[in-house]
Amino acid sequence: MLSDYHQYDGLGLAALVCEGEVSPAELVDTAIAEIERLDPALNAITQTLYEEARSAAREGVDRDAPFAGVPFLVKDLIATVAGTPTTGSCRILKEHRFAADSELVARFRRAGLMILGKTNTPEFGIMGITEPVLNGPTRNPWDVSRGSGGSSGGSAAAVAARMVPLAHGGDGGGSIRIPASHCGLVGLLPSRGRNPMGPGLGEAWGGLAREHVLTRTVRDSAAMLDCIAGADVGAPYAAPAMTGTSFLAAAQAAPVPLTIAFTKEALYGRDNHPDCVAAVEKTVKLLQDLGHTVEEAKPELDRHALAKAYLxxxxxxxxxxxxxxxxxxxxxxxxxxxxxxxxxMGLVGRKNGAIELAKARHICDMAARTMGRFHQRYDLFLTSTTARPPVEVGELYPSGGDAVALNVLKYLPLKSLLNKALDSLAEEALSATPNTQLFNQTGQPALSLPLWQNGEGLPIGVQFAAPLGGEGTLFRIASELEAANPWIDRQPSLLKAV
Incomplete structure (x- = not known):
């Protein structure tokens, strides 16, 4: 057992394995002990694969692999692990086992990771909270009365609680970045087509969704992207080629002056919480102190049309x-x-036809054109990641009048009523998390960083977006900010209490 396990990120643990200071089996057993100790308070893990991980550790690990012997968890959505269910928290899939690893999981294994289990997610990943009926809510290690965000909330809670140093996530509208913000982690949405989604899918959510990991350090996120990036066989498209030798090299490169736009406003919502505004303001000051040019500016977009197109x-x-x-x-x-x-939501999809979908895709494509022109002037675009600090468990789950309205639509599924509800949702449904969906729609990479905390000690993330293919620029600025205002030693209240 590794007594100082919590202190290391993934690359740090792999270095111990490479140097022979700890074995993969010891790391696996340490992580299992931490999951058993901490997860009862969080409900982050939905399936355990302990014996499979122990067997993989005993069989031997390539000590030259970047993440040799490092414990890891896979989100229970999209990615498949051979011999286990991938339920997406859908009740009818809990007994169906997939025969093979998806390509992403195969690449995780080749990177040296030891898969210990699957993590909680909302049904089909469609909500910004992780509170599915099938598995129950995942709680936030910083305050267990609050949620961990969604849809990668199980992975985020597990990494924040130091059960594992990094875990798989997916992001169709903020589902890596929102829980990263709520749990004090680094969360990257890669460029569209950067990471594989096959062989069972060509794309997910019409290209909105992408997969990566949640980490405690910038370098782990960059190094993992080096391990898994690249189109797989038959992919419908691929991201622009990486600039430079590697994403990790970009994260380790010397800073360069950048021109950065920022807004304190919510992109698709009416307002940002004062804590989120303050996070942007403090980031602007820090960037200026580091020598960057920072200007208040935002692209001209029809936020209601974009929110409706997204939905x-x-x-x-x-x-x-x-x-x-x-x-x-x-x-x-x-x-x-x-x-x-x-x-x-499925009724809305069924009642609307190809023309409505084509219109929605066109609106997204035009937003990508707008952002492309915006980035001809600005290297990066800074916002708060979310519009609210982490909220109480249950606060955003439909109840009361909202649940009644949904039941009316369920039993009276008229297209006119469903589309009126969709129009209302475009104003209300994204109010707590209105700043992330744009970059899913445009294909751009975006990165949430855990730079700040509010007066209650809760993490408040800020988000940087780059032009398509610009992950290297994101990692470079992220490493500079990580060095200027380190977060690695901050510990959630759960670790202090147990």
Whole structure:
């Protein structure tokens, strides 16, 4: 057992393995002990693969692999692990086991990672909270009365609590960056097409969704992108080629002066919480002190049209996911097998046709053109990651009048009513997390950094977006800020209490 396990990031643990100071088996057993000790308070883990991980550690690890012997968790959505269910927190999939690893998981293994289990996610990943009916809510290690964000909330809670140094996540509208912000982590949305999604998918959510990891350090995120980046066989598209020798090299490169735009406003919402505004203001001051040119500016976008387009695309894919999951389970499509929000979003997708989807995709494509022109002037765009600090568990889950309205739509699924609800959702549904979806729509990379905390000691993330293919610039600025205002030694209250 490694007594100072909490102090190391993934690359740090791998260095210990490489130097023979600790064995992969010892790391696996240490991580299992931490999961058993801490997860009862968090509910981050939905499946355990302890014996499989112990067996992999005993069989031997390539000590030259970048993450040799490092304990790891996989989000229970999209990525498949051979012999285990990938449920997406959908009840009818909990017994279905996938025969093979997805390409991303295969690359995780080649990087040396030891997979200990699967992490909690909302059904189909469609909410910015991780509170599924199937598994129950995941709680935040900084304050267990609060949520960890979604949809990679299980992975975020596990990494923040130091159960593992990094874990898999996916992001279709902020689902890596939102929990990274709420749990005090580094969370990267890679460029569209950067990481593989095959062989079972060409793309997810019409290209909105991308997969990567949540980490405690910038270098772990960069090094992992080096391990997993690149289109797999038959991919529908690929991200622009990386500039430079590696993403890790970009993270370790000397800083260069950048021109950075920022806004303190919410992108798709009405307002930002004062804590989130303060985080942007402090980041601007820090950037200026480091020699960067920082200007208050934002792109001219129709935020309501973009929010509605985003939701239309998601609803179309949820409709497909409902039919697809029923087909996998070998059962007819039945409303009782799905959560109310999922079912109603699926109804919106079914009731609308190809023209509505084409319009939504066109709106996203035009936003990408706008952002491309914006980045001809600005290297990066800074916002707060979310518009609110972490909220209480249950606060954002539909209840009361919202639940009644969803039930009306469930039993009276008229297209006019569903589209009126969609129009309202574009104003209300993203109010707590309105700053992340734009970059899913445009294909750009965006990175949440845990630079600040509020007066209650809760993490408040800030987000940088770069032009398509600009992960190297993100890692360079992130490393500079990490050195200027380190966060690695901050410990969540759960670790102090146990």
């Amino acid at each position: 239309m695309i998601v609803c179309g894919w949820v409709a497909w996911e409902i039919e697809h999951s029923a087909g996998i389970a070998g059962v007819p499509v039945r409303s009782g097998d799905y959560e109310l929000t999922s079912w109603v």
